[in-house]
Amino acid sequence: MQYEKKVRIGDGSGCAEDRIDAAVEMIERANLDYMCFDSLSENELSALTIMKLKNPEAKGYDIQLEDRMGQVLPAALEHKVKVIGNMGSTNPVAAMEYVSGLAIKLGYKGIKVAAVTGDNVRDYLLNSRDIYTVEGHLPVHEFGDKLVAANAYISSSPIVEALKNGANVVLTGRVGDSGLFLAPLRYEFGWAENDWDNLARGIVVGHQLECSGQLTGGYYADPPFKVVENIHRIGFPFADVYDNGDIFFSKTEGTGGLVSVDCCKEQIIYEVHDPSNYIHAEVIADISGVNFEQVAKDVVKLTGVVKGKPAPEKLKVALGVRNGYFATSQIWYGGPGARGRAEETRKMLYARFDYLGYKPDVLSISLLGINAMFGDAPGVPKNTDPWEVGVRMAARGQNPKELLDMVRETSKHVNTSSMAGGSCAQSMPAVREVVEYYSVLIPRDAINAKITYMGV
Numbered sequence: 001m002q003y004e005k006k007v008r009i010g011d012g013s014g015c016a017e018d019r020i021d022a023a024v025e026m027i028e029r030a031n032l033d034y035m036c037f038d039s040l041s042e043n044e045l046s047a048l049t050i051m052k053l054k055n056p057e058a059k060g061y062d063i064q065l066e067d068r069m070g071q072v073l074p075a076a077l078e079h080k081v082k083v084i085g086n087m088g089s090t091n092p093v094a095a096m097e098y099v100s101g102l103a104i105k106l107g108y109k110g111i112k113v114a115a116v117t118g119d120n121v122r123d124y125l126l127n128s129r130d131i132y133t134v135e136g137h138l139p140v141h142e143f144g145d146k147l148v149a150a151n152a153y154i155s156s157s158p159i160v161e162a163l164k165n166g167a168n169v170v171l172t173g174r175v176g177d178s179g180l181f182l183a184p185l186r187y188e189f190g191w192a193e194n195d196w197d198n199l200a201r202g203i204v205v206g207h208q209l210e211c212s213g214q215l216t217g218g219y220y221a222d223p224p225f226k227v228v229e230n231i232h233r234i235g236f237p238f239a240d241v242y243d244n245g246d247i248f249f250s251k252t253e254g255t256g257g258l259v260s261v262d263c264c265k266e267q268i269i270y271e272v273h274d275p276s277n278y279i280h281a282e283v284i285a286d287i288s289g290v291n292f293e294q295v296a297k298d299v300v301k302l303t304g305v306v307k308g309k310p311a312p313e314k315l316k317v318a319l320g321v322r323n324g325y326f327a328t329s330q331i332w333y334g335g336p337g338a339r340g341r342a343e344e345t346r347k348m349l350y351a352r353f354d355y356l357g358y359k360p361d362v363l364s365i366s367l368l369g370i371n372a373m374f375g376d377a378p379g380v381p382k383n384t385d386p387w388e389v390g391v392r393m394a395a396r397g398q399n400p401k402e403l404l405d406m407v408r409e410t411s412k413h414v415n416t417s418s419m420a421g422g423s424c425a426q427s428m429p430a431v432r433e434v435v436e437y438y439s440v441l442i443p444r445d446a447i448n449a450k451i452t453y454m455g456v
Contacts, residue, residue, distance in 0.1 A: 020068050023037070024071050049320060159172065208239065226262070251298055265292060285306065318437065319440065320437065327396075333388070
């Protein structure tokens with residue numbers, strides 16, 4: 001079949017600290033048109049916000065932006081690949097300034113870098129009296145200064161606009177993950193804002209790519225049942241999207257991992273609550289009719305029917321709310337009787353904390369390798385007797401000094417005053433601040449997206 005137009009989009013990251021070498025290799029060898037980076041989690045937004053509150057000099061963009069772009073940008077500019085990513089995090093403008101300066105330093109002139117802002121709606125929420133969290137129906141304005149992050153999942157429209165204006169690199173804050181990949185398709189194929197079926201297909205492309213290695217064997221691997229070769233250098237995925245609607249998924253040739261029907265099926269249901277109503281800022285996608293066909297080694301075609309419905313009237317906002325502190329510590333036991341010594345240490349710690357009068361809001365002492373993941377869930381073997389067992393103390397409360405003392409009781413004092421053969425896994429006690437996650441829905445017109453450019 002002959003096509004008039006094809007767009008090839010690659011994914012360079014699925015989290016802030018994802019592998020960089022796989023992205024560079026794809027840019028250099030896969031003949032891409034666009035490389036998108038999804039590296040912004042809700043946790044990172046809150047963490048970067050707190051970091052900036054504590055240190056006003058902190059840049060506020062992706063913790064790996066400088067390292068990643070230092071390796072990616074030279075390859076992208078050399079191969080004329082446009083870059084889109086939410087690496088701007090809490091400060092897309094600062095990210096734009098850094099990347100623009102880097103392009104100049106590399107000797108490239110006329111490189112246009114865009115920053116998309118407007119996802120930060122903290123002030124709007126604090127000034128509203130009728131917005132409540134989805135979780136627990138809490139009035140958002142009462143969070144006050146504890147509300148450190150409030151970022152809306154804005155649509156891909158500002159990215160499309162930036163591409164129309166000639167941007168080589170577009171850096172955003174909180175945009176819907178799949179929207180990063182939808183934007184270049186909207187731009188290249190001229191899809192209208194109400195072309196629901198095509199927008200839904202673009203969302204499927206983005207959803208399949210957004211978690212990088214998850215489509216190429218990562219998280220799929222489960223030996224000996226599901227074997228993934230050379231996972232140490234797993235290749236990241238890309239999609240070929242054609243003007244007739246055909247979509248194919250693949251990866252950089254010669255890299256590790258695989259692209260299979262099963263990998264694609266696992267990813268299509270990842271983080272999807274209702275496949276018939278997969279909600280995004282641009283469209284509500286019905287992906288319940290999606291299927292896949294293996295057409296070549298590491299090449300899978302999207303088949304079945306994807307339908308789109310009108311965009312939602314309200315957009316989701318991710319909140320980060322300060323609420324106390326959290327601390328963990330571990331002790332490990334090995335050899336014969338490891339489980340018994342670990343169980344006795346667990347009892348001892350509960351008694352010790354009670355004796356000292358510690359009253360954290362939450363305290364959990366579990367046995368790693370025994371009940372840390374499944375607790376007392378039915379069907380989980382209870383009579384295992386491994387030779388390595390860890391005791392993990394996790395506590396949360398409002399008093400950081402008390403939590404630090406509990407860490408020390410676990411990982412320090414227990415060395416000389418508890419069971420035989422304990423080995424501490426944490427030599428530097430640490431307590432970190434807790435940022436709770438909530439979500440709310442706000443009207444679309446509350447978003448005021450803005451695009452800033454450098455290198456015009």
